[in-house]
Amino acid sequence: MKSRSRYEIRFSGSGGQGIITAAVVMADAIGAFDGKNVCQTQSYGPEARGGKSKAELVISDGPIDYPKALQVDLLLAMTQAACDAYFFDLKTDGLLIVDSGLVEQVPTSRAVSLPFTQIARQQIGRELVANMVALGAVGYLSGQVSLESLHAALLARVPKGTEEMNRKALQAGIDAASKIDLSTLPRSIISDWETEL
Amino acid sequence: MLERAELIRQEYLRHDKKFPHVWCPGCGNGIVMNALLRAIHHLELPKDNVVLASGIGCSGRLPTYVDFNTIHTTHGRALTFATGVKLAKPQLTVITVMGDGDATAIGGNHFIHAARRNLNLTAIIINNNTYGMTGGQYSPTTPYGSKSTTSVYGHVEHAFNIAELAVVAGASFVARGTVYHANHLNTMIQQAITKRGFSVVEVISNCHVQHGRRNKLGNAVQMINSFKENAVLVSKAEKMTAEEMKGKFSIGVLCDVEKPVSTEEYDRVRQAAQTEAIRIAEEKAKNGVKRYEE
Amino acid sequence: MGVSEGPRKVLLQGNEAIVQGALAAGCRFFAGYPITPASEISEILSVQLPLVGGTFIQMEDEIASMGAIIGASLAGVKSMTATSGPGFSLIQENLGYACITEAPCVIVNVMRGGPSTGLPTNVAQGDVLMARWGTHGDHPIIVLSVSSVSECFSVTIKAFNLSEKFRVPVIILSDEVVAHTRESVVLPNQSEIQVFDRITPSVPPEWYKPYADNNRGVPDMAAMGDGYRHHVTGLVHDERGFPTQQPKEVEQFLNRLHSKITKGFSEIVMTKSFDMEDADVCVIAYGSVARSAMRAIKDARAQGIKAGMVQLVTLFPFPRKVVDSALRQCKAVIIPEMNMGQISREIHRVNQAGTRIIKHNRIDGHLITPNEILKHLINL
Structure with a gap:
């Protein structure tokens, strides 16, 4: 039994993609700016150096007990390997968001594919900020954070001199996501023919 | 002379219950203690402002007998405690007294790092070539071939030269003295205390009861006399060949250099930190970033 | 950034919250040695301590760190070190010194997998009994644990207060999960935080007995340099601080070390x-x-x-x-x-x-x- 107020997000990708930074900015926006309860954990040590990288957010109106994800409501996968590894505990009505340029085999049709890295490259001129583009989309589609707070937290957390570039990237992600209509997606990550079996 | 001895006895020694001391008759530690007290007296340091820290061993008992802020710490660690005291209250004069095993075996790492760090501290190291209190085992300064309770067949390792070790580790001031040259020792200690930066005085001392007896070096008087015979002033030693210096050692100031003292350097760190904090606060105010408030 | 701001909700890692708690409790001296997963505590304090006039120093090892914080404590400054398993083994020597000399100080152990180098980046709780019994000899000690970022803040303040009040080292057992979890926490206004400072002697220096018993079982503590010249030793000592082997004095002293904790049981024990x-x-x-x-x-x-x-x-x-x-x-x-x-x-x-x-x-x-x-x- 899970309390309804618990909402879990997992950011995943590979080391160097800025996965953890994106999660920390979102946590800061929710916790310090929106004033909700949030708990953020991340892969650490050898796991975090190269290879897969992940960060998790638990968001709640009430106190948060177990600090890590139990069943994920939203999974962001920025690489195929991360998608394959971390899809397993996505809720049936959870949402998968992937970088369309990096994740070719999407395990469910209840997924949003957006070209985060391509947007970063073409619109901002730096692939480096693909994480912030993705964060914009996650922030928008999760409905768990005010976009104003997301912007404020971003400014407070990114290195000096990179604020404008990161802000643009975040906005580009929000814009891309705002064109998505979630109601057109299947209601479950399990496809209809599987449910019928 | 007698008058001054009496003054020092009255002014600086803790008389109730601390005496008789634990040192053997003829031990050089008393001469070192006296030289230290005369140095402090001559420098007119208020007793309340002097902190004396020691480690473990015969030298470790020295602070017990003298009327300062005294700390008898764990084996080899006197300098770590002294570091904490000095950083917490930089206005205090912090002096450590250690033995050769204390400072260069178990405390060897702390010793070289204290020298490198260059806090305004003074380390007096009484070198008697052995672990006297525990029964005469070999120490890092026990000469090659010597006998000790753990090298009965002759010592097969080589000795540290403590003063030279201090020089290469980066101490600002390094001197060597002996318990024979008591007045000279007093001067060396005064210079060390006055020096801004990490200062070291190695004192060649006698343990006739352990080291001397096992190596046929004679009684206390004979051992102390041998320091007179074998000590060569630094200025003279510099002109002597290695062959001529065999069996001898130099006394005097080996190193006296000026370098920034980290106790004071840290004030710069505090200022830099505060300037940066003000900058960040102003920037935040300018950006108008508003966080959630309860 | 500073410690004097009003109540505010912030996102902090466990290790950051320990720093905030320490500063709020009045910690002004930290000595440490880098070790995973406790290093953030050193890093953040190296920035924050100079800001409030305090001192940060990175020592050559954890033995030295522990020595330095006791030295600073004897000089009257609230002090702390933070480490993990292997470093926790090294602090044990001088931890005993803090027990016998009744030097207030706080030791944070962010637990990782062991024994030895073990699992440096993984969580464990293997140092619980070591925290209690790690240093040799019968000794009293207080061991607290934290389960959340907000507890990292509040328990650290409590640790300093207990340490100052009972003149005993207090160990905070954190773990890798708590240390690296970020959570939104409300930091109270500094004026709402209860801070206890060690009781200093009120008698003239010539009457001062640094280890004399009183109704609290906790002797008043003078700082080095404050005019109360006295002797501090790791040897069992009499009420004036000088070494003793008199069975009666030894027994009295060691019994007091233990009974001061027993007397404070209701205040120390938190569940x-x-x-x-x-x-x-x-x-x-x-x-x-x-x-x-x-x-x-x-x-x-x-x-x-x-x-x-x-x-x-x-x-x-x-x-x-x-x-x-x-x-x-x-x-x-x-x-x-x-x-x-x-x-x-x-x-x-x-x-x-x-x-x-x-x-x-x-x-x-x-x-x-x-x-x-x-x-x-x-x-x-």
Whole structure:
């Protein structure tokens, strides 16, 4: 039994993609700016150096007990390997968001594919900020954070001199996501023919 | 002379219950203690402002007998405690007294790092070539071939030269003295205390009861006399060949250099930190970033 | 950034919250040596301490760090070090010195997998009994544990207060999960925080006896350089601080060291109980595992199981009264730990009622999940 107020997000990708930074900015926006309860954990040590990288957010109106994800409501996968590894505990009505340029085999049709890295490259001129583009989309589609707070937290957390570039990237992600209509997606990550079996 | 001895006895020694001391008759530690007290007296340091820290061993008992802020710490660690005291209250004069095993075996790492760090501290190291209190085992300064309770067949390792070790580790001031040259020792200690930066005085001392007896070096008087015979002033030693210096050692100031003292350097760190904090606060105010408030 | 701002909700890592707690409690000296997963505490304090006029120093090892914080404490400054398993082994030597000289100080151990280098980046709770008994000789000590970022803040303040009040080193056992979890926490206004400073002598220096007993069993403490010249030694000492081997003086001294903690039991021992009113089974947990336990009892309640939880914040002196009443109340008690059963030994020791005790031990470097505990609750 899970309390309804618990909402879990997992950011995943590979080391160097800025996965953890994106999660920390979102946590800061929710916790310090929106004033909700949030708990953020991340892969650490050898796991975090190269290879897969992940960060998790638990968001709640009430106190948060177990600090890590139990069943994920939203999974962001920025690489195929991360998608394959971390899809397993996505809720049936959870949402998968992937970088369309990096994740070719999407395990469910209840997924949003957006070209985060391509947007970063073409619109901002730096692939480096693909994480912030993705964060914009996650922030928008999760409905768990005010976009104003997301912007404020971003400014407070990114290195000096990179604020404008990161802000643009975040906005580009929000814009891309705002064109998505979630109601057109299947209601479950399990496809209809599987449910019928 | 007698008058001054009496003054020092009255002014600086803790008389109730601390005496008789634990040192053997003829031990050089008393001469070192006296030289230290005369140095402090001559420098007119208020007793309340002097902190004396020691480690473990015969030298470790020295602070017990003298009327300062005294700390008898764990084996080899006197300098770590002294570091904490000095950083917490930089206005205090912090002096450590250690033995050769204390400072260069178990405390060897702390010793070289204290020298490198260059806090305004003074380390007096009484070198008697052995672990006297525990029964005469070999120490890092026990000469090659010597006998000790753990090298009965002759010592097969080589000795540290403590003063030279201090020089290469980066101490600002390094001197060597002996318990024979008591007045000279007093001067060396005064210079060390006055020096801004990490200062070291190695004192060649006698343990006739352990080291001397096992190596046929004679009684206390004979051992102390041998320091007179074998000590060569630094200025003279510099002109002597290695062959001529065999069996001898130099006394005097080996190193006296000026370098920034980290106790004071840290004030710069505090200022830099505060300037940066003000900058960040102003920037935040300018950006108008508003966080959630309860 | 500073410590004087008003109440505010912030996102902090456990290690950051320990720093904030320490600064709020008046810590102005830190000596440490880099070690995973405690290094953030050093890094942040190296920035924050100079800001408030304090001092940060990185020493050559943890032995030196412990020596330096005791030195600073003797000079009258509240001080702390932070480390993990291997460094915790090294601090033990001078930890005993802090016990015998009654030098207030706080030691944070962010627990990782062991023994030896073990699992440097993984979570564990293997140092619980070491925190109590690691340094040699019979000695009193206080060991606290933290399970959340907000506790990292509040328990650190408490640790300093207890250390100052009872003149005893206080160990905070954190773990890798708590240390690196970021959570939104409300930091209170500094004026709302209760800070206890050691009691300094009020008598003239010539009357001062640095280790004299009083009704609290805790001697007044003068700082080096404040005019109260006295002797501090790791040898057993008389009330004036000088070494003694007189059996009567030795006995008096050592008894006082222990009895001052016993006298303060009610103030030192902290536990939290959840859903215990009608519980017939309960989980006793501490550290990050308490978070899993909390989830497990909620899930169990949803299935109609009358489950409760007792969280131990103080681990030593052991909260035997609370544990004893939980044992009497419940038909079974589950003790999940990320070690082979260090606190469960203590619980067995107080289990006069012979209640069924179920250990759940995990030592693979990962946090015990709520489901692992829930399975035990269901299978009872």
